[in-house]
Amino acid sequence: AQKVTQAQTEISVVEKEDVTLDCVYETRDTTYYLFWYKQPPSGELVFLIRRNSFDEQNEISGRYSWNFQKSTSSFNFTITASQVVDSAVYFCALSEAKNNDMRFGAGTRLTVKP
């Protein structure tokens, strides 16, 4: 069964600090997709990134970067020079190619203080 673990329940940083949100997943499928979503206080989830299991290349988008390592089954998310607007709950999710299920981690609540 697929499983996603976000061990960090809450993280608090001061503005301009770098912060890494961890995500570890379990799957028996060789083809799968990993996602990160941001949930601001307003409630909706905002798509940040999708990664398929065959693409281990790390990605950078502005202050956001993702480190995908199949060897450790991890898909960590780093925010560089954090800002107050980054305060939100961040969810990591996994979808296997062979079924129609999407599993989310429990989420990490990030608070960025001015």
Add this chain to the structure above:
Amino acid sequence: ETGVTQTPRHLVMGMTNKKSLKCEQHLGHNAMYWYKQSAKKPLELMFVYSLEERVENNSVPSRFSPECPNSSHLFLHLHTLQPEDSALYLCASSQDRDLRLNQPQHFGDGTRLSIL
């Protein structure tokens, strides 16, 4: 403006009431989803519709009844709910034409449901 609109934003109902949650997407997507977000639990996928056909039902109690009359609208009909059903219910859509959940999903703001 998220492209996915959910109404109402908040709903308080008794256990014997019948109500419906509505979701509408203006993105031209072919797949729509209902999720339940309870306090201190991971987000749970409830239902998936692709091209107006239900393709997934994750062991959801029958007191939740989805309806997808067309590719732009999704409803969640509620009846005889329990206090533990109090949660944020999120609707999402994706471009997906096939049955694989590998497309980015666009979410609505959610309906916060409280069962008295």
